[in-house]
Amino acid sequence: MRLYPESATVQLExxxxxxxxxxxxxxxxxxxxxxxxxxxxxxxxxELELKQTNEFKNISLLQQYFPNDFSLNLSKDIKLLGIPGxxxxxxxxxxxxxxxxxTGSIFRWFDNERRQAFPALAKVIEGTYYExxxxxxxxxxxxxxxxxxxxxSADLQKIRMNLFRKRNELRRMFExxxxxxxxxGYTADIDESFSNGRRxxxxxxxxxxxxKGILHGESDSRKTAFIEPEETIELNNDVxxxxxxxxxxxxxxxxxxxxxxxxxxxxxxxYLTVAGEYDFIRGKARLALDMNGxxxxxxxxxxxxxxxxxxxxxxxxxxxxxxxTIPVTLTLDDKNRILVISGPNAGxxxxxxxxxxxxxxxxxxxxxxxxxxxxxxxxFKQLFIHIGDTQSIEFELSTYSSHxxxxxxxxxxxxxxxxxxxxxLGSGSDPSLGGAFAEVIMEELxxxxxxxxxxxxxxxxxxxxxxxxxxxxxxMQFDEVNLQPxxxxxxxxxxxxxxxxxxxRIGLSPKLINRARQLVDEDHFKLxxxxxxxxxxxxxxxxxxKQLNKLLRENEQLKKEMEQVLQKEKHxxxxxxxxxxxKIAEERIAYLKDMERKLKQIVLDWKKSENKxxxxxxxxxxxxxxxxxxxxxxxAKKVDLKYKELNRSIEVGSLVKSxxxxxxxxxxEIRGKRAIVQIGLLPMNxxxxxxxxxxxxxxxxxxxxxx
Numbered sequence: 001m002r003l004y005p006e007s008a009t010v011q012l013e014x015x016x017x018x019x020x021x022x023x024x025x026x027x028x029x030x031x032x033x034x035x036x037x038x039x040x041x042x043x044x045x046x047e048l049e050l051k052q053t054n055e056f057k058n059i060s061l062l063q064q065y066f067p068n069d070f071s072l073n074l075s076k077d078i079k080l081l082g083i084p085g086x087x088x089x090x091x092x093x094x095x096x097x098x099x100x101x102x103t104g105s106i107f108r109w110f111d112n113e114r115r116q117a118f119p120a121l122a123k124v125i126e127g128t129y130y131e132x133x134x135x136x137x138x139x140x141x142x143x144x145x146x147x148x149x150x151x152x153s154a155d156l157q158k159i160r161m162n163l164f165r166k167r168n169e170l171r172r173m174f175e176x177x178x179x180x181x182x183x184x185g186y187t188a189d190i191d192e193s194f195s196n197g198r199r200x201x202x203x204x205x206x207x208x209x210x211x212k213g214i215l216h217g218e219s220d221s222r223k224t225a226f227i228e229p230e231e232t233i234e235l236n237n238d239v240x241x242x243x244x245x246x247x248x249x250x251x252x253x254x255x256x257x258x259x260x261x262x263x264x265x266x267x268x269x270x271y272l273t274v275a276g277e278y279d280f281i282r283g284k285a286r287l288a289l290d291m292n293g294x295x296x297x298x299x300x301x302x303x304x305x306x307x308x309x310x311x312x313x314x315x316x317x318x319x320x321x322x323x324x325t326i327p328v329t330l331t332l333d334d335k336n337r338i339l340v341i342s343g344p345n346a347g348x349x350x351x352x353x354x355x356x357x358x359x360x361x362x363x364x365x366x367x368x369x370x371x372x373x374x375x376x377x378x379x380f381k382q383l384f385i386h387i388g389d390t391q392s393i394e395f396e397l398s399t400y401s402s403h404x405x406x407x408x409x410x411x412x413x414x415x416x417x418x419x420x421x422x423x424x425l426g427s428g429s430d431p432s433l434g435g436a437f438a439e440v441i442m443e444e445l446x447x448x449x450x451x452x453x454x455x456x457x458x459x460x461x462x463x464x465x466x467x468x469x470x471x472x473x474x475x476m477q478f479d480e481v482n483l484q485p486x487x488x489x490x491x492x493x494x495x496x497x498x499x500x501x502x503x504x505r506i507g508l509s510p511k512l513i514n515r516a517r518q519l520v521d522e523d524h525f526k527l528x529x530x531x532x533x534x535x536x537x538x539x540x541x542x543x544x545x546k547q548l549n550k551l552l553r554e555n556e557q558l559k560k561e562m563e564q565v566l567q568k569e570k571h572x573x574x575x576x577x578x579x580x581x582x583k584i585a586e587e588r589i590a591y592l593k594d595m596e597r598k599l600k601q602i603v604l605d606w607k608k609s610e611n612k613x614x615x616x617x618x619x620x621x622x623x624x625x626x627x628x629x630x631x632x633x634x635x636a637k638k639v640d641l642k643y644k645e646l647n648r649s650i651e652v653g654s655l656v657k658s659x660x661x662x663x664x665x666x667x668x669e670i671r672g673k674r675a676i677v678q679i680g681l682l683p684m685n686x687x688x689x690x691x692x693x694x695x696x697x698x699x700x701x702x703x704x705x706x707x
Contacts, residue, residue: 029276049366051120067105082265090146293368303378343476420452462494
């Protein structure tokens with residue numbers, strides 16, 4: 001991306017974001033990459049890095065472990081490995097072994113399922129492979145501490161066995177000498193020591209001439225002398241020679257290992273790159289988690305559609321201090337490419353501008369940005385910025401001259417892939433003349449189809465933005481009552497500078513304020529007052545809109561609850577209806593079963609009874625249901641006149657009345673819950689629950705009348 005001026009990234013505070021990212025990296029590779037973070041202009045590079053960061057962020061959110069724990073810089077050792085005749089020591093091979101193990105863990109982590117789940121992260125290891133021979137070759141020669149093993153070669157094993165025997169022989173001989181000298185009272189407190197790799201005995205200086213051997217030196221106090229006894233000189237020489245022989249054999253083995261492993265130097269270099277890349281991606285993911293970075297939709301054209309976009313650094317600062325950050329929502333597209341932001345000073349115009357610019361730089365650097373994931377961000381090939389006082393003493397340029405120099409560059413180089421930011425366009429000169437030039441500059445940038453954000457206090461630019469296609473007004477909200485900025489961007493209308501309102505609220509003399517009003521052009525004053533009033537009305541409407549939306553949401557909730565209640569009531573009614581239908585069906589089945597039983601009984605009675613007419617009569621009473629109710633009602637009245645109901649248990653011999661047909665009979669037999677009742681000539685099998693005990697009512701004797 002082309003940046004103008006060179007300090008553009010500093011002005012947008014992109015260097016601070018890079019510093020935060022660098023602090024989150026563990027490897028020199030990742031820290032260097034963060035320090036020199038590239039701003040891409042090709043969509044495939046941007047999307048790959050965004051996907052990698054987003055996938056690692058998801059791994060962190062899922063609390064999964066990613067096996068990349070290697071952070072040492074082995075570039076020099078690996079480079080030395082590729083030089084013919086080079087030798088890597090045992091301590092240098094251990095980090096190489098850990099690097100290889102780290103790479104093996106990464107390859108094992110990416111099984112088929114994870115390769116499909118995290119394709120962008122898997123792409124990092126696409127150009128390399130895991131070679132297990134590296135570990136096998138190192139383990140053949142070195143132990144866990146990086147010491148060459150005894151069995152690394154037959155010669156080394158033989159040398160070390162010989163060395164072991166000689167050292168034991170030397171130890172035994174030395175112990176004899178010390179014991180003899182100690183008995184003689186010659187040895188000092190420390191008894192023995194080593195000098196130039198040779199074993200010596202410490203004796204008092206006054207006795208040094210009594211001890212035969214080689215004097216190796218004296219202590220600083222000159223009270224102790226270090227002598228190699230003559231009995232151990234030859235053995236010390238043998239041990240010294242064997243140790244040198246061992247060193248030569250160890251170096252030969254390590255040189256052979258280095259030469260053997262040289263073929264894998266490029267592969268090991270790729271392992272180091274893989275570890276650094278994953279560390280860099282992890283750093284970006286950690287930064288995204290800190291600032292709530294999201295992966296928006298990326299399109300390969302000049303386009304900005306930000307939803308709830310936060311200034312990354314301001315968000316982090318407010319996050320630590322517990323303050324609320326106000327997000328920005330805006331759209332710049334082919335129809336509205338330039339946004340003119342107006343409003344009072346310290347209202348957040350510059351912060352809004354930097355929010356857009358910094359998020360754009362971060363996105364094109366492969367960093368997740370603190371915006372809604374529903375946002376859409378395009379790709380720009382040029383980014384120009386002009387913020388603050390840029391006067392140059394070196395080139396004898398005034399503030400306005402420097403301003404025009406920047407604007408000249410903007411106009412000459414800008415195109416449809418340019419994103420520009422201009423703070424206080426036209427400032428630094430006569431308001432009317434500066435405003436005229438500002439209008440011409442903005443018109444020219446609009447003709448070049450450039451995208452950008454301009455902040456201003458000039459009324460003519462607000463008016464221009466209102467009627468020029470491609471240019472859109474916006475304002476920063478301001479609380480006129482409390483004289484506090486609200487830091488909220490309102491797109492579609494210009495804003496007032498609140499010059500006189502602020503002056504009145506802070507208690508400036510009314511005479512001075514009125515005098516200032518008289519000096520201002522009447523139309524200018526009316527327009528600013530109109531903007532002031534319009535903004536307050538819009539704020540009031542915004543509050544009412546929020547209240548209305550709240551009521552609508554509450555109404556919607558009540559509607560849902562009512563629908564749930566109605567649905568529940570409807571369900572209960574359906575259940576009750578089914579219950580009634582089931583009850584009727586059960587009664588019908590019971591009736592049919594009773595009818596079947598009675599018909600069978602009539603058939604039996606027909607066969608047994610001699611009085612066929614009585615049986616036919618019972619059959620008629622049973623079949624013709626239309627007359628049954630009338631008959632039963634008449635019978636009920638007749639029975640109630642003759643019999644009285646009793647609250648007694650039913651026993652054999654009890655006189656009982658049927659609750660259904662009001663027939664009276666005598667209980668002949670009780671079978672469980674049923675009874676055999678003799679009604680007339682017919683014995684009937686009746687449910688005990690359908691019977692009630694009765695007794696016959698005694699008729700009162702008739703009195704004989706006499707005259």
